Amino acid sequence: MADSQPDTPQSLYAAREPVFPKKVYGKFRNLKWVIMIVALGIYYVTPWIRWDRGPSLPDQAVLLDLAERRFFFFWIEIWPHEFYFVAGLLVMAGLGLFLFTSALGRVWCGYACPQTVWTDLFILVERWIEGDRNARLRLHRQKKLDVRKVRLRLTKWITWLLIAAATGGAWVFYFTDAPTLLVDLFTLNAHPIAYTTIAVLTGTTFFFGGFAREQICIYACPWPRIQAAMMDEDTLTVGYREWRGEPRKNSEAVKQGAEQGDCIDCMACVNVCPVGIDIRDGQQLECITCALCIDACDDIMEKIGKPRGLIDYMAFTDEVNERGGKAPKPIWKHIFRPRTILYTALWSLVGVGLVVALFIRSDIDMTVAPVRNPTFVTLSDGSIRNTYEVRLRNKHHEARRFNLAVTGDPAVRLQLEGTPYSSITVPADEMRLQRVYLIAPPGAEAARDERTDVRLWIEDTLNGERAYKDTVFNGKDN
Amino acid sequence: MAKKPIKKQDPDTTGHEWDGIQEYNNPLPRWWLWTFYACIVWALWYVIAYPAWPLINEATAGYKGWSTRANIAVELAEAEAANAEINARLASADLTAIADDAELQGYATSAGAAVYKTWCAQCHGSGAAGAKGYPNLQDDAWLWGGTIEDIHYTVAHGIRNEEDADARYSEMPAFGDILEPAQIEEVVNYVMSLSGDPQDASLVAAGETVFMDNCAACHGEQAQGDIYQGAPNLSDAIWLYGGDYETVKHTVVNARYGVMPPMGGAELSEAEIRAVALYVHQLGGGE
Numbered sequence A: 001m002a003d004s005q006p007d008t009p010q011s012l013y014a015a016r017e018p019v020f021p022k023k024v025y026g027k028f029r030n031l032k033w034v035i036m037i038v039a040l041g042i043y044y045v046t047p048w049i050r051w052d053r054g055p056s057l058p059d060q061a062v063l064l065d066l067a068e069r070r071f072f073f074f075w076i077e078i079w080p081h082e083f084y085f086v087a088g089l090l091v092m093a094g095l096g097l098f099l100f101t102s103a104l105g106r107v108w109c110g111y112a113c114p115q116t117v118w119t120d121l122f123i124l125v126e127r128w129i130e131g132d133r134n135a136r137l138r139l140h141r142q143k144k145l146d147v148r149k150v151r152l153r154l155t156k157w158i159t160w161l162l163i164a165a166a167t168g169g170a171w172v173f174y175f176t177d178a179p180t181l182l183v184d185l186f187t188l189n190a191h192p193i194a195y196t197t198i199a200v201l202t203g204t205t206f207f208f209g210g211f212a213r214e215q216i217c218i219y220a221c222p223w224p225r226i227q228a229a230m231m232d233e234d235t236l237t238v239g240y241r242e243w244r245g246e247p248r249k250n251s252e253a254v255k256q257g258a259e260q261g262d263c264i265d266c267m268a269c270v271n272v273c274p275v276g277i278d279i280r281d282g283q284q285l286e287c288i289t290c291a292l293c294i295d296a297c298d299d300i301m302e303k304i305g306k307p308r309g310l311i312d313y314m315a316f317t318d319e320v321n322e323r324g325g326k327a328p329k330p331i332w333k334h335i336f337r338p339r340t341i342l343y344t345a346l347w348s349l350v351g352v353g354l355v356v357a358l359f360i361r362s363d364i365d366m367t368v369a370p371v372r373n374p375t376f377v378t379l380s381d382g383s384i385r386n387t388y389e390v391r392l393r394n395k396h397h398e399a400r401r402f403n404l405a406v407t408g409d410p411a412v413r414l415q416l417e418g419t420p421y422s423s424i425t426v427p428a429d430e431m432r433l434q435r436v437y438l439i440a441p442p443g444a445e446a447a448r449d450e451r452t453d454v455r456l457w458i459e460d461t462l463n464g465e466r467a468y469k470d471t472v473f474n475g476k477d478n
Numbered sequence B: 001m002a003k004k005p006i007k008k009q010d011p012d013t014t015g016h017e018w019d020g021i022q023e024y025n026n027p028l029p030r031w032w033l034w035t036f037y038a039c040i041v042w043a044l045w046y047v048i049a050y051p052a053w054p055l056i057n058e059a060t061a062g063y064k065g066w067s068t069r070a071n072i073a074v075e076l077a078e079a080e081a082a083n084a085e086i087n088a089r090l091a092s093a094d095l096t097a098i099a100d101d102a103e104l105q106g107y108a109t110s111a112g113a114a115v116y117k118t119w120c121a122q123c124h125g126s127g128a129a130g131a132k133g134y135p136n137l138q139d140d141a142w143l144w145g146g147t148i149e150d151i152h153y154t155v156a157h158g159i160r161n162e163e164d165a166d167a168r169y170s171e172m173p174a175f176g177d178i179l180e181p182a183q184i185e186e187v188v189n190y191v192m193s194l195s196g197d198p199q200d201a202s203l204v205a206a207g208e209t210v211f212m213d214n215c216a217a218c219h220g221e222q223a224q225g226d227i228y229q230g231a232p233n234l235s236d237a238i239w240l241y242g243g244d245y246e247t248v249k250h251t252v253v254n255a256r257y258g259v260m261p262p263m264g265g266a267e268l269s270e271a272e273i274r275a276v277a278l279y280v281h282q283l284g285g286g287e
Helices: A027-048 A084-104 A107-112 A114-130 A133-141 A147-173 A178-186 A192-212 A214-220 A223-228 A292-303 A316-323 A331-335 A338-360 B030-049 B068-092 B095-100 B102-119 B148-157 B181-194 B201-214 B245-254 B270-281
Strands: A062-065 A070-073 A076-078 A237-240 A311-314 A364-370 A384-394 A400-407 A413-416 A423-426 A430-440 A451-460 A466-474 B013-018 B021-024
Touching: A027 A062, A027 A107, A027 A114, A027 A147, A027 A178, A027 A292, A084 A107, A084 A331, A084 A338, A107 A114, A107 A223, A114 A133, A114 A147, A114 A192, A114 A214, A147 A178, A147 A192, A178 A192, A192 A214, A292 A311, A364 A451, A364 A466, A384 A400, A384 A423, A384 A451, A384 A466, A400 A413, A423 A430, A430 A451, B068 B102, B068 B270, B095 B102, B095 B148, B095 B270, B102 B270, B148 B270, B181 B201, B181 B245
Parallel strands: none
Antiparallel strands: A062 A070, A070 A076, A237 A311, A364 A384, A384 A430, A400 A423, A400 A451, A413 A430, A451 A466, B013 B021
16 A cells, blocks of 8 residues: 555545525526426415316315325326326326436426425525625624524524425325315314324425535435436536636636636636536536526626626537537537437327327226136036126216126126126216126036136116126136 | 536545555535434434344333234224224114115125134135035025025024034934935935936936935925025035035935034124125125
């Protein structure tokens, strides 16, 4: 081992460097405000939208009814056996993230991630109460805990807590009737699970948005690492035109007489950064591509009469082109390329598939499970009987009467448990389990053959709508 | 990704160097270190609070006295309490009218399936298909009747047992001591012919006389059986012990004496007996 031990061993642990992002104006900041208002608006308002579905059904437009195992989304109603819709939406979400990441890099992190949106909101509150960057820095450095500091800190924390409680509170409204639950929550009549959920979400929102902030993105979230694998040389990321900016003002090179670049080392890009990095050091894993440094730098460039875009969205190929004195590729060429087109095609394919599945799904549904214990029963007259557990789902909002019939072997006849008739009523919005018997008379082929293919039919007695399921009849094989 | 336009100040190294390869020092966030310490503290509390250290017979109990066994007991008691009302309804309802009450029937069928699997499946099979000597409960042949009241009585009091004075009771004599071997051969041929199994015509004709003299009193003149005496129908396609010549002969010579324990009294509550009777009744054979 080489002897290169430094004189003072460095610590293996580092304290968190507090970040005090400065206020910034510009097009990306405005875009982020719009996204924040829309995203939070959707989140808080959605559970309160009403949607009339008739009596005995919830009138909440978006409702995840765990007790009844139904998912309501406006005019769509998903039953548990249609869970493939949820799987399909997850596939679409995955492909969508692939698409956006390969085209626009960590655009999810920078604009839409709840961690970013709520942190942005919490920083906004912090700025309203404690002032902009310099005021907050002063307050942070002030050792003495005077009345003003206590007042500011408490006001900030209480405001954060209220936002956090509203966030956790809104979450539970998605799972039960919102107006009823709101009253129950305040009259202490709500279920303990509701209070626990709100408490946990309030705590995590308060802590993640107020204190942990960029630490979540850097150390806790796996997505930044996964995204890095999806980017390529055409992916748009936030970068610094070092060949234009350097040597920056006050650098050693400038002091020794080199011609100064466009960067005046004003630190505006660093001061606005919510994750506390210097974008001029190059692309780094902490960067969530929120683009606020672009706004900050453009503002300075305008003031000093230099062209905008010293810090800009750019791809790796642009950098190579520009350094070589060539014009960068237009943005649309970065975005429309085989990879992104393939992602879009796959995404649309799944989407179209889901929409088609939604429209062709039947509102009667039958599953047939042959009873295998025993496979058949010999009756006293020598007939062979098979039993089937038939589940009928009536997705209409009124009771329906269904006829049952069997085809496949004319000798086999059908009988229902508990009724002499061959039709049963299924209540509205319910699943009914019915034992169905198929009987082959002694001597019939089906009674002797090991298996005979048969088809069970149901027919709505009113509108004639039909569905069937294929199954088998087991005979006494001897 | 993009090549670093500007070299950041060289990161610190740990000072370790092997063959010219240096190790960067990328310090761990200190709050992360604290989460490790917090986990250690939590673990210490956990081993004190919960069962943790294995001893010779059992683990340390922990000051919270937590035990899955106790939790299950509490949950069972809660479930029992939650079902108390519907069990009371089930126990007092008119037996024949329960089928019209969808809620009660649904509860009874589910509860009955659980009771069945605990108390009945050992002999009658988990699917109620029976076995040699243990009746199939899904078919339409009933030794002691297949109405809901009949099944309820059989479950509650059992068959040919000493524990319950009201048990269903009948006894077939062992005809090996009563009939001549030739008569036994004749009557076996006759009984087998009743189920449509062709036999020697002269033996069958002689067997009919033997049957009318010795068997018809219980099994009936058409051998259709008698549910009031538990005498099986001998003319149908179902054989409890088997329908081949040797088995039928064995039955005639030695008789059969199938028993069933009573489930009433100490074993099952009235609600449970009703539940399992309703469950069996809806398996396909109920009358």
